[in-house]
Amino acid sequence: MLLLTLAVIAGVRFSLLLGLGLLIGFTLERYGFGFAGPWRRLIRDRDAQGMIAQLVAIGLTALAIQPLIAYAPGSLIGAIAPVSLTMIIAAAVFGLSMQMILGCGSGTLVNAGSGNIIGLVALPLFCIGSFLGSLLVPFAIQSTPHIPVSLTSLLGVEQSVAVTLAGLLIVGLIARGFSQGPIWNRRFLTAAVILAALATLHVLIAGQPWGVVYGLGLWAAKAAQGVGWDPSTAQFWIHPINASALKASILTDTTSLTSIGLVIGAALAAWVDSVHRPFKQPVAVWYYLVAALFGLLLGVSSRLAFGCNVGGLFSGIASGSMHGWVWLIAGFIGSIAGVHLRDKIWSLANREIK
C-alpha cells in the first residue's frame, strides 16, 4: 500500500527504491548482518564469520555491477571518489566512531529502526554531522590533493573485476589466518547473497550504487534551510546536483528513500521480538551523550571520507574505486582503537549503574 501510494504520487522508480530499502533493512535486522559488529568480533574474539560474509557480499556485487556500469556508461555510474589524506583520516575516525556506538551507516539506521535507544540518540546527530561535513568538504578538497582512481577506467572492466576479487580474497585469507574458529556461517552467507542481489538491483533501478550518508546530510540541510541557512553560501550545496536535490522532495532522492526503507524494514523485522526486549540499556545516562558525540562524528567523518561503510567501503570497492580499499584499511585501523576505547567506556558506564 505504501509502495503503491509512492508509485502514484512520485513515480515507480522511487517506489522501487523504497521497497529495496525495506528489503535491505529487513535482511540486515533479521539475519543480524552488519559491519561494525563483525569487525568488533574479528578484533576482539578472533571470529571472522561476519567479515567473510561481508567480503562475499562485496565480491558478488562487484562481479555484477562493474560490467553493468562499464557497458551502460550513459545511465549507470559507480561510487568513484577521490583518495586523500583527509579522506583517510575521516575513514579512520568513522571506524572508531562506529565501534563506539556499535552502529555504522546502515547499522545506525537499522538499530534506530529496531528500537535501539543508542541508535535513536545517534541518528539525528549523524544527520547533523553529515551536513556539517558537507560544509567542510570544499575546504578539504582545496587543502589536500584529492585523486579519484577508478580501477575499471585504469585497467578495463575484466582486469578490474579480477583485481577486486583478488583483493577481497587476500583480505579474506588474512582474516582466516587471524581467526580462531570457523569462518563460514550459513546465516551470514545467506544475508550476503541477498544483500548482493539487492545492491545490484539498486544499481539497475537508481543508476548508482547504494549509499546512506548523502540522504542523511540532505535531511539536515533541508532543516537548516528551514531555519534560515542560505545554501548559496555553501560551495558543496551550490553544485548543480546538490542544489537540485535540496529543491526536490526527499521522496525523489535515492539515498533518502533507501535510508527511510532501512528504518522501516528493520522496524518490521524487529517488531515481533521487541516486546521481550527492554527499551532502556544497562548504562549510565552520560553514555547517551557519548553516543550523541560519536553519532555526530560518524556524520562528519563519513562525508569527508566520501561515504560510510556502505557508500565508501561496500559500494566503493564493488564499483572498482580505490577509495573503497583505502577506506577499508583506514576504517579497520580506526575500529581497532574504537573496540578498545568502547570496552573501557562501556564498562565504566555499566559499572556506574550497578
Added chain:
Amino acid sequence: MTNRAGIITAVTTVVLIVLLDWSLGTPPDPYRAPDPMALGSTSGASGAICSLAPGAEK
C-alpha cells in the same frame, strides 16, 4: 517500557520528516518521474551519491 516504544519512535520520526518535507518543500511531480529502471534509460543516475566530491571530479 519495551523496545516497541523505540520502534514506534523511529518510524514516527521518519514519517514526520517526510510530512514536514512535503508540507514545506516541493512535493514530487509524478508527471516528471524518471523511467522505472535507470538501466537503458535516458533518465539515468541522479548523481546525488555519497562519493560525490564537487571540485575533485577530474
